Amino acid sequence: MTATDLSTDHSRAVADGAHTHSSDPGGVGEAPESSRAARLRSFDVADFPEVTGSEEEWRFSAVDVLAPVLADRAADGHLEWTTTPQELPVGVTLTRLDPAAAVAASVQAPGDRAAAIAVARSGGATALSVARNTVVDEPVEITLTGRGDDVRGHLVITVGESSEVTVIIDRVGSATYSEFVSVDVADNAHLNLVLLQSWDSDAVHAGEVVARLGRDARLRGTVVSLGGRVVRLNTSAAFAAPGGDIELFGLYYSDAGQHLEHQLFVDHAAPNCRSRVTYKGALQGKGARSVWIGDVLIRKEAEGTDTYELNRNLVLTDGARADSVPNLEIETGEIEGAGHASATGRFDDEQLFYLKARGIPEDVARRLVVRGFFAELIQQIGVERVEQRLIEAIEAELEVTGA
Structure with missing residues (x-):
């Protein structure tokens, strides 16, 4: 039996002058149409139909503004890459993969049309690799600068066994940008990944980040979305072996006319793993919009799971709206703990x-x-x-x- 949307503090919050409410009196929310894990994944763009906005995964999105990244067409623009330090530390390499190698190196296939187009039209991937048994003391920072072009991107991050590294990826300037980011954290490795959306106010960004954790691996991921006209990030992380630990943090600040959207999926597919998700956002100005969707699946084989997700939104002015939708699917009762909470309000x-x-x-x-x-x-x-x-x-x- 699958228990869906069980929580101690569940709310689907919409603030337009701001209020918070539970989706039903008992704290048990609406059941999704199907399991989050059942959604299509494919490298073939043709497998994804045209997006109308009525689809479950797109119904909160600014589909009209995102139309350019949903169109399967060539994009000749490029982002300028700079790294800090300029000379990468010993054991860290930055290389280019051809399209076939890029697909083979990715931990899983894209889960939406924009990401599939990004892979198909990027001409390969940039690969950031950390050799096994490498401890990198200083953060590795990559700044991606846009010049207003249409751009497709594919990034593969691989952290070898028993390695530790902090990677910061900062997007600045302007672009209409779609991307697919694959993250592979090997056994006993530790990755601190920071993704900064520091775009100019006219940028449009649709991205998908997929992560796989090995045995006793640790991933700390932080997403900060402050810039851009529309930013939509779809992040998923899966445990491939026991003992893994995931902490996902998010910070966003939506201004008038700005749409910031974050969708998350944590897949507990292995026993004795832990996950924590904490996202907070503030909104100000007419038409300011934020969307947070947090899905957690505890599969029947994931005994000993310990998971919790939290979303908080602070509305600073009238005319702003925050949608917050936590979902929890549980297929085994042999867990340490599971829950979620969501709220939106004023000061x-x-x-x-x-x-x-x-x-x-x-x-x-x-x-x-x-x-x-x-x-x-x-x-x-x-x-x-x-x-x-x-x-x-x-x-x-x-x-x-x-x-």
Whole structure:
């Protein structure tokens, strides 16, 4: 028997002046049409029909704006790559794979049309590899700069057995960009992967990130989406062997007319694995939109699973909307724990009252609340210069808000 949408605090939250509600009185949400694991995966674009927006995985998306990345056509643009440090550490290589090798090196096939087109039209993949038994002390940072072109991208990241590395990928400039990112974390390896969407305000970005973890492997993944007109990231991670640990963090700040969407799928297909998902977002301005969909599947063979996912949204002005949809499928009762929580709302009146009662002006008090809302997530990144940059970016957003 499969138990679907069991949670201690389940809500499908839509804020347009902001309110939060559970999808039913008992805390048990709507059952999905089918298991998340049943969705199509293929390298063949023809296997994916044209997207109309009525499909389950696209019904919250800005399909009209994403139309260029959903069209199966050549895209001759390129992103400019720069690495920091310029000379990569010993044991770390950056190479180019031909199309056949790129497909063979990917841990699984794309799960949506945009990603399949990205693979088919990218002419191969860029491969970032870390040799086995390699500990890289300094982060490896890749900056991808767009010049306003249509671009398709395919990136393969492989972390060898018993290796440790932090990889930062920062997207800046402007582009209409679709991508497929494959991440393979071998046995006893540890990857800290930070994905920054720092695009200009007119950029359009549709990406899929797929990860596979070996025995006792650890993945810490952080997604930060601040820039772009529309950003849609579909992230999935699967345990291929026991003992794995996944922590996925997300931070987003949607302004007027901006659509930021994050879909996640954690596939517990092996016993005795742990996962934690924590995403937080703020919204301000008319037409600001965020979408968070978190799916967790605990398969019948995944005994001893320990999983929890959390999404919180803070609405700063009228006219903003946040959709938050957590889903949990459980196929075995032999687990350590499983749950999810989701909420959307305005400033906490009690927090504001407490601060104002101590002589702090309301505008300063609001800033402190927002800073505190994001502080825990920022500290999880583990790279000081990136953390400081995000603090400054949020301060800049608050200047626009006037909070």
